[in-house]
Amino acid sequence: MxxxxxxxxxxxxxxxxxxxxxxxxxxxxxxxxxxxxxxxxxxxxxxxxxxxxxxxxxxxxxxxxxxxxxxxxxxxxxxxxxxxxxxxxxxxxxxVYTTSPVTYLHPKEDYLKVNKYRFKKQKNDYSRASQNSSFRKFGMTIPKNTFLVREKREYSGSxxxxxxxxxxxxxxxxxxxxxxxxxxxxxxxxxxxxxxxxxxxxxxxxxxxxxxxxxxxxxxxxxxxxxxxxxxxxxxxLTPKKIALSFLRIKDECYQELNEASKQALQNGFPFFSQIGKEYFAIISESKNGASPIIKAGGHQKRRNIHDLDKIWEEAPTKQEKKWIKKQFKNHLKMLEIHLSNKDIEEVESYNCVYSETxxxxxxxxxxxxxxxxxxxxxxxxxxxxxxxxxxxxxxxxxxxxxxxxxxxxxxxxxxxxxxxxxxxxxxxxxxxxxxxxxx
Ligand SMILES: Cc1cc2nc3c(=O)[nH]c(=O)nc-3n(C[C@H](O)[C@H](O)[C@H](O)COP(=O)(O)OP(=O)(O)OC[C@H]3O[C@@H](n4cnc5c(N)ncnc54)[C@H](O)[C@@H]3O)c2cc1C
Structure with a gap:
């Protein structure tokens, strides 16, 4: 018709x-x-x-x-x-919005650039911490030669x-x-x-x-x-690109063993964006009362090998991609002073998604x-x-x-x-x- x-x-x-x-x-x-x-x-x-x-x-x-x-x-x-x-x-x-200030981990060599762009005119909206002060300020222990930045604005978060x-x-x-x-x-x-x-x-x-x-x-x-x-x-x-995502969480029995300070550190530690090496991001995707939150994590390492746009969602990320994401997640938890082994972390799901890029x-x-x-x-x-x-x-x-x-x-x-x-x-x-x- x-x-x-x-x-x-x-x-x-x-x-x-x-x-x-x-x-x-x-x-x-x-x-x-x-x-x-x-x-x-x-x-x-x-x-x-x-x-x-x-x-x-x-x-x-x-x-x-x-x-x-x-x-x-x-x-x-x-x-x-x-x-x-x-x-x-x-x-x-x-x-629509959850205010939960974004934490950025930068390499030390970015300091002058970040200082110039982010702090000079906007001191009251950011906190920053060096390796020495990061635990006192943000409850995070960060690697050598890095520093942290956190926004304090309303609706900065997710x-x-x-x-x-x-x-x-x-x-x-x-x-x-x-x-x-x-x-x-x-x-x-x-x-x-x-x-x-x-x-x-x-x-x-x-x-x-x-x-x-x-x-x-x-x-x-x-x-x-x-x-x-x-x-x-x-x-x-415009080119479509494929991105791997994993949804991870600390196993519930392990999460329930954490003290209140660690649970709070977990809530405060996301969204997290690391610019050390390959970019990595992590954000709370689901947080139910009393249960271990589900964290969406990935990197923007895009791949172009797309055969069928409609099928990307059914494709699982490769083993290496999942391993890399889990490793970054574990490192981030370590910075939050939550020390876990691989078996304490479970993957809820993982899939490929797609976006277009200029x-x-x-x-x-x-x-x-x-x-x-x-x-x-x-x-x-x-x-x-x-x-x-x-x-x-x-x-x-x-x-x-x-x-x-x-x-x-x-x-x-x-x-x-x-x-x-x-x-x-x-x-x-x-x-x-x-x-x-x-x-x-
Ligand atoms: C993994 C990932 C992480 C991201 N992280 C962030 C982030 O942290 N912060 C941020 O700001 N942004 C982020 N983004 C980007 C943001 O999510 C996207 O830029 C945004 O969602 C794009 O929306 P869109 O409407 O352009 O595309 P889409 O959501 O893909 O919408 C396109 C729509 O068009 C429809 N459509 C397609 N073809 C046809 C057709 N022929 N006829 C009718 N309908 C059609 C589709 O069904 C779809 O609903 C992220 C994206 C991804 C994939």
Whole structure:
């Protein structure tokens, strides 16, 4: 059965970025249709899971701190909106954010850089400790030639993507937007200034053709596949990468033997980010009263050997990857003065996940060139979010909205900086690559 419709803005992908864009567009009065191939219960994709590290601080005028801090304001507005609509106070910031200051372990040679960027203007928001003072200040014993930094800001800690996606989608529907789950975009082209989007209903197997004037593509690792005919050059800018994750915990019988100080140290010690050798991160993913918390741990050692994007989630990480993550976890516990052997730690689960990354590792929120090399301002992609996108998701959604609908207030300097940072890469890459003739 074929149907032809006219809609206002189509958002492809209902993960953190698509849901953020759909909410901001709907809030601005656009008639939004959000297409998501999964069922309402978000179960795979870069936004899958219950914890992402958030940080509020960075160098002065750091654009990544800015997008995070703006996202906090946007989440607060969303929560006010939902509470007002439902005439309740059930939605809270605590549903989305857990304030639990992030601890960074740095090599000593980073000291001058970190001191310059992080402390000079923001002394009150950070604590730092050398090897000598780390136990007294943070209850951690750290290796030689390293130092610790901890943020003290509210909402520095973690964000729950599953909860935020759910609230964003509620916001979209309350504003009159339509969300079509189990619908998959299988083709996109443009004729006579109108996008023609082929949508497959995965339940009924029926195809629908949608004609629409504006589109946001926020399909995570699938973005280049969707745009392979419209903007084939994108697969040289956005590359899917595979990342191994393990969910570990101290065995419960062992955890119950820990004294209260060690249990507290465990709570305070996460999120943890180590920049010694290969990057390593760890964050509490689940913490039930009295039980040993589950820690999500991994490194951003990305691999490109992807045969089938759909199957990545079913693939287990390699033995070496799991071993490396467990070793880092054990070392971190040792720093928290919790000395355990391998048999005291159990793996709850481990899997591979995927995200897309740009060559510069800077996300892009930008209109794109069509295959005739002309910039099309009616289509915006939000992509290349790699391992840093979650904390700024609503800023990226806001930027995509402004690019499509126009900005409705005077931009601040930081807003301009955000636009310059995220909206240009494809343009500059295009300019640079065109000379070598390799772009199209
Ligand atoms: C292991 C890991 C750790 C991370 N850690 C952090 C962190 O600590 N801090 C941080 O800020 N960020 C972190 N991130 C990054 C952050 O989670 C991602 O940047 C963000 O979730 C990306 O969201 P997205 O909406 O772009 O992609 P996705 O969540 O993948 O959403 C894309 C959506 O599009 C849908 N879709 C795809 N193709 C189609 C189609 N053809 N038709 C319809 N729908 C389609 C998919 O089903 C999916 O729901 C991490 C990411 C990973 C993977």
């Amino acid at each position: 074929n149907k032809t419709n006219m809609e206002n803005v189509l958002v492809i992908g209902g993960g953190l970025m698509g849901a953020s864009a759909a909410w901001k567009l709907a809030e601005r009065g656009a008639k939004v249709t959000l297409i998501e191939q999964q069922e309402p219960n978000y179960s795979k994709g870069s936004s899958y899971g219950s914890a992402r590290i958030t940080r509020s601080l960075g160098a002065k005028k750091d654009v990544f701190s800015y997008v995070h801090n703006q996202t906090i304001k946007e989440v607060s507005n969303l929560i006010d909106f939902l509470n007002a609509e439902e005439k309740t106070q059930v939605h809270t910031m605590g549903d 964000l729950n993507p599953t909860v935020l996606i759910d609230k964003l989608r509620q916001g979209v529907t309350k504003k009159g937007g339509v969300i079509k789950y189990q619908h998959q975009v299988v083709g996109l082209k443009k004729n006579d200034d109108v996008f023609e989007v082929d949508i497959l209903n995965l339940k009924t197997k029926n195809n629908q053709k949608l004609k629409i004037s504006k589109v946001v593509v926020a399909a995570g690792a699938y973005t280049t596949e969707i745009l392979k005919d419209f903007a084939p050059y994108l697969n040289r800018i 060559r510069t590792q800077i996300p892009i929120v930008t209109p794109i060139f069509n295959k005739y090399r002309s910039l099309d301002r009616e289509i915006v992609i939000i992509g290349g979010m790699s391992g840093i996108g979650a904390k700024g998701c609503l800023s990226y959604g806001l930027l995509a909205t402004d690019l499509l609908l126009g900005k409705d207030e005077k931009p601040t300097n930081m807003y301009r900086k955000m636009t310059r940072t995220f909206s240009n890469p494809s343009v500059s890459l295009y300019a640079k690559r065109k000379k070598s003739g390799r772009l199209f």
